[in-house]
Amino acid sequence: MLEKLSRLDGVAGQEKAVGEAIAARLREIGLIPETDRMGNIIARREPADPTDPAAAVHMLLCAHMDEVGLLITDITAEGFLKFSPVGGVDRAVLPAKRVRLHGSLPGVVGIKAIHLQKPEERKKLPEIDAFYIDIGATNREDAEKQVKIGDMACFEDSWREFGSELFMGKALDDRAGCALLLEILARDHPCRLTGAFTVQEEIGLRGAQVLANSVRADLVVVLEATAALDAPETEPEETVTVLGGGPVCYLMDAGAVYPRELVRAVTDCARTEGVPLQYRRGAAGGNDAGALQTAGAGLRVVTLALPCRYIHTMHSVASREDYRNWKKLILAFIARQCAAATPPPPGKGA
């Protein structure tokens, strides 16, 4: 499922193809997907046993469907497409890359050949407005038969299994969360679960803001993919997280300070389950938790994430082992939150 979702195109604001695949999977597992007017998809799983005291617990699990990409802003007389990034795209990764429009129309982000660059040009990264996409059009009119200003270009998919149980692909942030959420929703749980697949996270948690207007829950778990900056020439304290280090628990980011008792509950859970856990060493960036914590009278939020190298590029890398541990941790965390709601059996003392 993760490979399938990674290969689909869903730049923020155009998550339709991803949403359709998720909705189809939800129906397969017997749930009824609801789509709100933003495009968020919501599915509810009732408790396995309504008489179980844990059935009164309601948890919201959340993953975002959108990915970073490029918005076409202009078409030149020669038929090249100008663009603006949608979400956080480092322009250092743009030169000489393949993109795709409308899910099938290929293009490339061109760069002046090295032979033609002046020495001072080689020392500078071109400004974002100097970049362009080449789709092979002969002129503006020819290009306009295929593309309109406002269309989105997505990094071309590049899914590949490699190395020691690793995989690479685009949009692992946050199709990994979507894939795991689908796995969790396919199972029975003692509590009531709402799964939300949100839109427009990458441009400011905008789908989650609308979700927050309607949803209520006792606890929110955000499933994210977060940066593993364990690349060469990086000091240990700069890595944020490392690949292979296990799932990641957020402490604080730009949008939320995570309740300490929940961080402790996650930590205890990981220890009991024998799952490696890392805290996110860095407070930059944010995710849907920031928007959801202020819903209604406030929601308690926790973010559990998959470490992911080269996030927001066309070749993000993650580890199967981390994914398995992530899943194990979240399932155990749900079970323990349910158990905590269950009064001890009579006669065994308080």
Added chain:
Amino acid sequence: MSESTDLLLWVEEILAEGSALSGVSAHEAGLGPYLAKIWGPSCTESRTDALGNQFYLKPGRRGAGKILLAAHADEIGLVVTAVDEKGFIRFAPVGGVDERALPAQAVMVHGRRDLPGVICFAAAKRLADKPIPLAHLAVDIGYGREETLALVRPGDPISFACEFKLLLNHTGTGKALDDRAGLVVLAVCLRDLTGRTHGPDVLAVATAQEEVGCRGAVTTAFQARPDAAIAVDVTHAQSPDAKQVTAQLGRGPVIARGPNLHPLLTEYLEELAQSERIPLQTEAIPRATGTDARALQLAGQGVPTALISVPLRYMHTPVETISAQDVLLAGKLLAAAIAGLSPDLQELEFRY
């Protein structure tokens, strides 16, 4: 389907196939079966020399001289220099590699087996306006140090991994089209000459190590002693950030004029393009060209040499972009030129 549509589809197909192969300079042997497939059927014999140049002969009439067609087999790439403490592969460039086009690029490391990887960089060290220096780049093949050391050795070549794709208007994009496009031009030429009479022997050569200094062309011309030579390569096509370039994609092959190129041979090709109604663009190069032509011209007592190029955008990146139409026309032009040569090349007196 018309014959030329058929031919264009074939060109696109073998461009895709050639682009998918790996042949970083000095590692061109892997192209052998491909050449046997696209050149072999038109030729009577083939051989490979000590540097890795691959020769294919299509004989003409006995004693009518010999024309050499050279397109280079090799592509730019990277070479493994070391494995660091975390298992990341450090590398050096082979040929003219633009470090600004490297971050987040998919690659294939040709170690004890082919290992897919991605070029990573120290995001924590990124400076807003500066390209990421080569020293902060590495290849991640997803293994730790010990496993990597068992699979990869310094000196192993690394090629880009970017599947060929057709864009609009018979435009194609992929890696190594410099100069797999040239190999395809020669394939079109040889195929077109099959069943036609031609005077001179045609010696088609897939030269080695062009990207590191035209070394294959030096030994090629020494051995072949041709009466005339035509190098077939790619040249820059105009793009939004390179408007000073005159050649345009999709407007036909490009002929070069300048001191590296023989004026009479060049003029002959220009006239032929006109009579065959093949669109031909012209570029002026005031010095030794950055192609095999620079070495071919200097062999023996000097070889009359011409240069035909296919216009290409984004040279030396994994998204090199060309027109299959231009490739086809370049091949047709070469075939017409060879078929039209007088029975005895020596009589042509391409001399000064």
